[in-house]
Amino acid sequence: MIPKELVAASAEALILSLLSKGESYGYAIIQEVRARSDNHLQWTDGMLYPVLHRMEDNGWIKSRWVKMENGRKRKYYSLKEDGKTALDEQRSQWLKVHNVLTQLWGEKYA
Amino acid sequence: MRDLNVQISKWRTRMAAGGIKSAVVLDELESHLREEIDRQTRLGVEESGAFEIAAQKIGDSELLKSEFAKIRCVKEVPVGRVVGAACCAAAALYSTVLAPALFTVSELSFGQRLLGLIAFCLTLLFFTSLRFSHKYLPVIHSRRSRIVSVSACAAAGFIWLLLFSNLLPNVIVPRLMARTAGEGPTVKAFASGYESRAGSMQIHNHLSSESRFAQAGFTAPSPELRAVFDIGLSLFWAMTFGAALGSLAYGLEEAAKRQSTNRAYV
Numbered sequence: 001m002i003p004k005e006l007v008a009a010s011a012e013a014l015i016l017s018l019l020s021k022g023e024s025y026g027y028a029i030i031q032e033v034r035a036r037s038d039n040h041l042q043w044t045d046g047m048l049y050p051v052l053h054r055m056e057d058n059g060w061i062k063s064r065w066v067k068m069e070n071g072r073k074r075k076y077y078s079l080k081e082d083g084k085t086a087l088d089e090q091r092s093q094w095l096k097v098h099n100v101l102t103q104l105w106g107e108k109y110a
Numbered sequence: 111m112r113d114l115n116v117q118i119s120k121w122r123t124r125m126a127a128g129g130i131k132s133a134v135v136l137d138e139l140e141s142h143l144r145e146e147i148d149r150q151t152r153l154g155v156e157e158s159g160a161f162e163i164a165a166q167k168i169g170d171s172e173l174l175k176s177e178f179a180k181i182r183c184v185k186e187v188p189v190g191r192v193v194g195a196a197c198c199a200a201a202a203l204y205s206t207v208l209a210p211a212l213f214t215v216s217e218l219s220f221g222q223r224l225l226g227l228i229a230f231c232l233t234l235l236f237f238t239s240l241r242f243s244h245k246y247l248p249v250i251h252s253r254r255s256r257i258v259s260v261s262a263c264a265a266a267g268f269i270w271l272l273l274f275s276n277l278l279p280n281v282i283v284p285r286l287m288a289r290t291a292g293e294g295p296t297v298k299a300f301a302s303g304y305e306s307r308a309g310s311m312q313i314h315n316h317l318s319s320e321s322r323f324a325q326a327g328f329t330a331p332s333p334e335l336r337a338v339f340d341i342g343l344s345l346f347w348a349m350t351f352g353a354a355l356g357s358l359a360y361g362l363e364e365a366a367k368r369q370s371t372n373r374a375y376v
Contacts, residue, residue: 050177
């Protein structure tokens with residue numbers, strides 16, 4: 001299991017990256033991150049929402065309520081232009097960290 | 111299903127009692143809760159157990175409340191940023207409108223021009239610093255301390271305006287008028303007091319004021335006009351001080367906001 005500090009640090013980058021592939025909602029985001037990380041990356045479910053709301057406040061993402069066929073509502077989030085810029089910045093930062101680590105660890109872990 | 115709705119309703123009440131008051135947030139959390147209950151049910155867990163698992167996974171209302179509060183905390187005090195930016199913008203605009211006079215009014219002395227230009231440049235610098243001042247200001251994490259600091263800026267600005275608006279008609283203008291009235295039609299005081307205040311035109315001290323003006327290439331202004339110049343200059347500096355306080359208030363809020371933005375919440 002990845003420690004919560006690292007999960008927290010990567011939250012925005014993960015959300016921005018997922019939303020760059022298309023709009024999504026909180027539950028689906030958590031499930032996808034969990035699945036892609038083989039259950040190693042796990043959020044406390046409710047804690048995703050303050051992050052999403054903060055990112056919305058920052059103007060990186062926008063949201064809309066969608067009524068489903070079963071009558072329930074889902075709040076879908078999608079990336080805004082500022083979000084794409086933020087993603088570029090965060091990608092660049094994470095790649096720098098990745099590059100340093102792979103250099104230090106050698107080709108075996110590249 | 112009816113029992114489930116009752117359970118969810120009670121869960122919402124508990125979350126609201128725990129501090130999550132926003133119906134929109136509760137709706138979103140409930141939507142998430144129901145998705146997880148569905149998943150647990152599909153995995154074979156009976157409805158009541160599925161609810162318990164889903165509620166547990168969403169987390170404690172106290173913890174969620176504190177995370178949402180961090181966003182609210184930044185949202186709740188935009189006043190400092192708005193007032194700060196408005197002060198700076200108003201001061202910069204006002205100074206910019208006045209600035210051409212520093213070059214076009216021929217009766218102004220070198221010292222007056224210099225003082226006015228320094229004030230104008232400082233005002234513009236404070237206005238421009240809205241973009242970067244947060245980098246050089248401390249991050250005040252405590253919301254209460256930040257409110258106190260920003261309020262202190264606002265109060266200082268307010269007191270300054272009160273002071274200045276009282277000083278201008280009651281002290282500055284009467285003193286200038288008294289001085290100019292005492293001089294009569296001549297311009298003696300201008301050379302001795304004015305230029306020494308500017309600190310850059312003292313090379314003509316041995317000359318009479320009229321010849322000083324002539325040598326410096328000035329058209330000697332009337333005493334009344336000089337009083338107007340003084341008032342104009344004090345306005346320039348009043349704007350500079352207002353812009354400084356505005357920039358400080360904005361910078362403190364911006365520094366806190368950016369720190370909060372960079373902090374991970376999960």
